[in-house]
Amino acid sequence: MRTIKNTKDERTIQERLADLVVERTLPKSVRNALAKGTSGHLVVVVPSTEWQEPIGEAISELQDKVHPVYPGGPKAAKDDRKAVKFHLEAGHVVVGVAVTPSTLPPLLRTVSTMTATVPAPDPALLRTFLRSVCTGPVPRSLDALNVGALDFDEICSLVSFQAEAAVVVEKLGQAIANKTGMTRGNEVLPSMEEAVEFGEARHWAKDLKIDLADVAAQRIGWADVDRGIVLHGPPGTGKTTYARSLGQYLGIPVVIGSIADLFASTTGYLDTVIRAQRDLFERARSAAPCLLFLDELDQVPNLDATDSKNRDYWAPVVADFLIALDGAVAERAGVIVVGATNRLHAISPAILRNGRLERAVFLGPPGPDGAMRILRHHLGSALPGADLGGVATICASRAMTGADIMDVVRSARRRARRSDRDITLDDLKSVLMPGKETPPDVARRIAVHESGHAILAALHMPERLNLVTIEPGGAGDNSGGHTQIAVSGTPIETIVELENRVEMLLAGRAAEILIYGSPSSGAGGSATSDLALAVQTLAIAYLTLGLVDGTPRWRCEPEDVMLHLMREPACSSRSPPRSTRPTRLTGMKQSPPS
Structure with a gap:
């Protein structure tokens, strides 16, 4: 490979690694032919752009008449063609080094007689490399590392002359973990078998x-x-x-x-x-x-x-x-x-x-079992014998995401820390339910409302009814109760299925009218309320899916349908025609899918 002055190897870390890779990749006969200037032109495929110049320079050191060529940007393509043509006419050996051969000048690809591939470095190559520049034995743990995830400069920056090989291997392992997104520090990722x-x-x-x-x-x-x-x-x-x-x-x-x-x-x-x-x-x-x-x-x-x-x-x-x-x-x-x-x-x-x-x-908000697992994951060794079922049910009923549940645990820990004690189950409950208990008359109305949802869910799609609950703490910032429906297994819905969904959304309001003679404000309010979701569902069926009255009508994307309604008063001034099915009791609130 490179000329070594006297008997002392004065190559840099970068040169040593590049030379070793070329020695391992190119057959000896090809290297000898390159050294004599008698080989044909080559195309060498490398793992990433960081490997291009080091490998090209290592090959060019074999003989003065060997000239590496690398792919340039669109503006450099013309100059690249001229350079290849010049070296060919001068009788030089041209070696194109690239990640993708198609990015090299077409002239070089046409005249090349061989294509060699430089694979990403493996533990065996790194072991040889570390033995040549480091001190001490190379740990066996190197064999378990995916060193191919690191680029040329990343490897070289972690290796120095006369460094302890064990220390370098430890640094390599940490760099691979940082780059590939595997576990960080003492972090424990969820087990896929149980998650x-x-x-x-x-x-x-x-x-x-x-x-x-x-x-x-x-x-x-x-x-x-x-x-x-x-x-x-x-x-x-x-x-x-x-x-x-x-x-x-x-x-x-x-x-x-x-x-x-x-x-x-x-x-x-x-x-x-x-x-x-x-x-x-x-x-x-x-x-x-x-x-x-x-x-x-x-x-x-x-x-x-x-x-x-x-x-x-x-x-x-x-x-x-x-x-x-x-x-x-x-x-x-x-x-x-x-x-x-x-x-x-x-x-x-x-x-x-x-x-x-x-x-x-x-990948939606977890159900009760999933919420329980996420709580346990973030609690770690805390509260080992506590019954987290009630807390998990509340988290699931509110359609809380994993990030939301993590924040609940973090807030509970903060509450306990400020009181200079260990976290308790009451800390979790206090974060979720900071208000007072629900008054009996409010709790009964919530129960009536959620029962209306549950009855229609059981009628239309019993296999998708996951959860019906009343939350402690009343109907403050939250609705006070939830009826949770699983996501449909098919992305295709008929007008009958859409109307079933609307009936479930409105059944809570209908139940209040049936029992109390009038509805409460529980069915309306936010953009995720029963009324809002019902209107949005009907509007999508009418304005984007062409499912109402047999007309193939399209006005906007589904996510823009409410904005379209506000802009076009004529669309919302009267109810769209319903299908010919018999009129039935409508209603049910549906939480975001679990």
Whole structure:
């Protein structure tokens, strides 16, 4: 490899690592031919852009007439072609080094006689490297590290001459944990075997683990593995925690990125955003097998819904993203993509089509069992024998997310800390129910109201009725009671099913009229009240789904339907025609789905 002056090796850490990788990657016959200047032109594929120049420089040290070429941006393409042409005409050996060969000048790809691939470094290579520059034995724990998750500069920055190998391995392990989003410090991630709060996403994880075991046993190939999923649901339901727990469960690293990060880490110019986008996918490829978590997936715009001015900017970004996604999902063995969004409807259909991320799984607020697990997880060793059932039921009835429940525990700990004592069950209850007990007459009206919801739920969809409860503390900031309905198993609904839902939403008000002769304010108020949800459901059926009176009517996106009603008084001045089914008692309040 490089010339060593006298008998002393004066190469830098970077040069030593690059030389070692070239020695391990290129066959001896090819290296000898390069040293003699008799080899053909080469294309060398590297794990990421950080490896391009170190590998290129290491190869060029073999012979003065060996010239490395790296892919440039669109503006440099013409100069790259001229450079390749000059070296070819001068009789030099040209070596193109790139992550993706198609980014190299076409002339070089045409005349090259060989393509070599530099894999991401593995523990065996790092062990040899550390023995050459460090002191002391290299710990066996190195073999368990996914060192391929680290880029060239990251590895070199953690290694120094004459450092203790054990200390370096410890630093490598911490860097890998920081980069891949695995456990941080003493953090304990939820166990996928027990985390019922993840719902259907947990079942998908268990099936995926079976698939990966079958791949390892060579019973199936990577083409048979479910390679992608989109998690959707309200904020705070634990999508990022799920991805990190999934990586731990599968025993593979997690590469975490978000669309917002692509802009925050760049100048925002087109070429820098695309470069950052490619680097993210390249990191995943070099760390394979791994999990690539893409947060805020809805930030990739739908070009069909983008105005012409912005479309000119976004078109190259979206096209490049889809190409990278295709490569990750369909072509790159070992990369599993998990997307996340709070707004599934806003994701471009091009991302959700078959062959990409066609499976969408709802990750919503947990039910009582899930809330119990989340409480226990955040309490840690505190309250080991306490009955958390009542607290968990209240959390579930309010459709509290994992983040909400974590805040309950944090607030309870703060309350106990300020009193200079250990946390108690009463601290949790005080956070959830700071008010007084519900007066008997109010409690009875709430019971009547919720019973109306429950009766209609039992009539229309008994298998989806999860929970009916009256909360201690009265109807202050909360409604005082909840009837919780599970999410429908199918995304397709008929007009009859939509009207059933409206009847359930209004049944609490109807029950109050039946028993007391008039309704209370409990059915209205906020945007999530019975009345608001009922109006929104009917408006969607009438103005966006074309399910009422047989007319294929469309006025706006479902999420904009209430704004459309406010802008168009004619739409809300009279009730839309109902279907021809018999008129029935309507009503029921429905909490956000569990």
